[in-house]
Amino acid sequence: MSKTVRSLLFVVVAMSLLLAACGTPATVAPTVAPAPVEPTKAPEPTAAPTEDPMAMYAPDAVTGDIITAGSSTVFPLSERMAELFQQEGYTGNITVDSIGSGAGFERFCKTGETDVANASRAIKDSEVEACAALGREPVEFRLGTDALTVVVSAENDFVTALTKEQIGKIFTGQFTKWIEVDASFPDEAILVYGPGADSGTFDYFNEVVVAPLYLKADGKADTAAGKEALLGLAGAQFSEDDNVLVQGVEGSPYAIGYFGFAYFSENSGKLKAVAVDGVEPNQSTVDDGTYPISRPLFIYSDANILKEKPQVAAFIYFYLTNVDNEISDVGYFPAPDADLQASMDAWMTATGN
Amino acid sequence: MENQHFRPLDLKKKMRLGETVIQTLLFIAGFLSIFITLAIVYELGKEAWLFFGNPDVTFAKFFGTTRWQPGIGQFGIWPLVTSTLITSFIAICVSLPLGLAAALFLSEYASPKARSTLKPILEVLAGIPTVVYGYFALLFMTPLLQGIFGEDVEVYNMLSAGLVMGIMILPLIASMSEDALSAVPRMLREGAYAMGATKYETSLQVVLPAALSGIGAALIIGISRAVGETMIVAIAAGSGPNFTFNPFKAAETMTGHIARISGGDLSYNSIDYTSLFAIAFMLFLVTLVLNLISEAIINKFRQRYE
Numbered sequence A: 001m002s003k004t005v006r007s008l009l010f011v012v013v014a015m016s017l018l019l020a021a022c023g024t025p026a027t028v029a030p031t032v033a034p035a036p037v038e039p040t041k042a043p044e045p046t047a048a049p050t051e052d053p054m055a056m057y058a059p060d061a062v063t064g065d066i067i068t069a070g071s072s073t074v075f076p077l078s079e080r081m082a083e084l085f086q087q088e089g090y091t092g093n094i095t096v097d098s099i100g101s102g103a104g105f106e107r108f109c110k111t112g113e114t115d116v117a118n119a120s121r122a123i124k125d126s127e128v129e130a131c132a133a134l135g136r137e138p139v140e141f142r143l144g145t146d147a148l149t150v151v152v153s154a155e156n157d158f159v160t161a162l163t164k165e166q167i168g169k170i171f172t173g174q175f176t177k178w179i180e181v182d183a184s185f186p187d188e189a190i191l192v193y194g195p196g197a198d199s200g201t202f203d204y205f206n207e208v209v210v211a212p213l214y215l216k217a218d219g220k221a222d223t224a225a226g227k228e229a230l231l232g233l234a235g236a237q238f239s240e241d242d243n244v245l246v247q248g249v250e251g252s253p254y255a256i257g258y259f260g261f262a263y264f265s266e267n268s269g270k271l272k273a274v275a276v277d278g279v280e281p282n283q284s285t286v287d288d289g290t291y292p293i294s295r296p297l298f299i300y301s302d303a304n305i306l307k308e309k310p311q312v313a314a315f316i317y318f319y320l321t322n323v324d325n326e327i328s329d330v331g332y333f334p335a336p337d338a339d340l341q342a343s344m345d346a347w348m349t350a351t352g353n
Numbered sequence B: 001m002e003n004q005h006f007r008p009l010d011l012k013k014k015m016r017l018g019e020t021v022i023q024t025l026l027f028i029a030g031f032l033s034i035f036i037t038l039a040i041v042y043e044l045g046k047e048a049w050l051f052f053g054n055p056d057v058t059f060a061k062f063f064g065t066t067r068w069q070p071g072i073g074q075f076g077i078w079p080l081v082t083s084t085l086i087t088s089f090i091a092i093c094v095s096l097p098l099g100l101a102a103a104l105f106l107s108e109y110a111s112p113k114a115r116s117t118l119k120p121i122l123e124v125l126a127g128i129p130t131v132v133y134g135y136f137a138l139l140f141m142t143p144l145l146q147g148i149f150g151e152d153v154e155v156y157n158m159l160s161a162g163l164v165m166g167i168m169i170l171p172l173i174a175s176m177s178e179d180a181l182s183a184v185p186r187m188l189r190e191g192a193y194a195m196g197a198t199k200y201e202t203s204l205q206v207v208l209p210a211a212l213s214g215i216g217a218a219l220i221i222g223i224s225r226a227v228g229e230t231m232i233v234a235i236a237a238g239s240g241p242n243f244t245f246n247p248f249k250a251a252e253t254m255t256g257h258i259a260r261i262s263g264g265d266l267s268y269n270s271i272d273y274t275s276l277f278a279i280a281f282m283l284f285l286v287t288l289v290l291n292l293i294s295e296a297i298i299n300k301f302r303q304r305y306e
Helices: A002-032 A052-057 A075-087 A101-110 A125-134 A164-171 A200-213 A223-231 A242-250 A261-266 A283-287 A303-308 A310-330 A337-351 B017-053 B059-064 B078-109 B112-127 B130-152 B158-182 B186-194 B199-210 B212-228 B231-236 B254-263 B271-301
Strands: A066-070 A094-098 A116-119 A138-147 A149-153 A191-194 A255-259 A271-273 A294-302
Touching (some): A066 A075, A066 A310, A075 A094, A101 A116, A116 A310, A125 A138, A138 A261, A138 A310, A200 A255, A242 A255, A242 A261, B078 B112, B078 B212, B078 B254, B078 B271, B112 B158, B186 B199, B212 B271
Parallel strands (some): A066 A094
Antiparallel strands (some): A116 A294, A138 A294, A149 A255
8 A cells, every 4th residue: 555655646746747847937937027117228320221121120029049169258248248148138048158359269260160250459451361261251349448457366465566677577477576576575386377379368468568578570569479478388277267366366465366347347356456567457547548568459340241041140230230349348438439430330231231 | 118209309498599699799889888989989089080181299398398389389288187197186186085085994994884874975086077066176275275375376277176086086985895895705804803902903905805896996996086177177176387396386297288178169180189198198108107007006916715
């Protein structure tokens, strides 16, 4: 008797679990609905007219998948825009991979796996050539500006400002102890964290901060020598994932690292931004150009992709019209209006509107 | 009486089709593992050969220098190998004594009820995903070590990764050792007790040596596991190759390096791509050598009991 009761009980429990699992999607949907209150007031098109051709690029009018990959700096921004795009009614999948600008261009130009490349640096000529071999002509869309932030731990009480030259020497191993940088600093080894060679942040840092320390015979900055010095630093920790760098710098008062401003502002409780050449990174110094290491953020696509995949065109249109509303929240700075307008014009030309 | 249908006795095995089919299938299954191993070695060797074929790479550089950065022409494998060996050594130092002690307790001292409760709980430790162990190392073990040893301990360091790897391998060694200890025939123990030995003396001086081959097998598997472990070291041990013997410092292991670099994008036939295969081949060799050494040592001390 107890055996049949027990087996019956088991069946009842199993069925109820199964039904509960099937039942949940219905209860989840209503909780999502209140969220898109904010974005609905966002689409006030800056330059786009309210004519019919734009209706085909509405988020709920397009289907299919969008594949993007590239810069870890642009990643939080792209991720936010993808989220909003989906809340507006887009039903497909948007994948955003954070693998570094160089790797992103590789996927876009050499293997053709992605529709959009995210980058925190401009595309190189060699990459444009590789794209041409695939039949792709990259179209550049400027999205915003990043203030490349050199950070130390909040526990670090001796560093507040460094010159570009001091920073370059720290990251290439010419200074190995803090006391060499300034006699008032403690006699401790400097722990260096930075992105690896796949990262656009690395390329930009090399070009602007490190390479000027290594001049070629004609007086120009030697980026190859700079790259070698950066990568050759013994004991330095490299990662394309900026969260790994955040973790590392947070953990020791003698650590120093660099990444995009968004990762700093997200962890501003545990990190401290170093003033470069006496200028701290914030909205006003980036706007008036006094912060010496700010750089543009881009996404790249191709006119054929925009025409063949209207969902990609719709996403980029949505991105360009809404980026100024979200960019400060993500942690970066808006691009100059002229550049955004140029990006929008480029979109219009590429899609044939 | 003559039997008209007399046939000479046929002693050959009678062929049954079903039996033959099953026998062939099982043979294929058994051979498959050998075949797959050989295929893996072939693939690794082929690409690693391309790496060594590159004019920038020489065996002198590979085995003689101590910096690994293929992007700028530095090809010394030692930083990765020493990091792997140090983390594995720390892991074995933690898991072997504790695992053996746990196994001894479970087989010699625990009551059957305690044994039946404790053994499944020990097995749970083996079921925890290694990525969870990795974050445990980074977010719990490292601050703990920093509290004990002070500021010398870096955020990413080999010691916390090694310790947590030891915790991960512990149930493996404990479980296999416990099986080996239980398999020792009762009469050995009874003989020892009859001679007046205490339980402690019996366990350590009679039972343990008798189970040495099983314990040795557990050790070999533990070492292989430690050397091949990826997630824990990728998260907690560091993300830059560093030639150092100081366990408080961050140093990337072979497995962690492969995981980090292949997470980005590599074009086929680039030096970075083929270097990964060279590292993997080196990893395979390190595991093989460690296994052979362990087996040789075990065989030397093995007892055969009848």
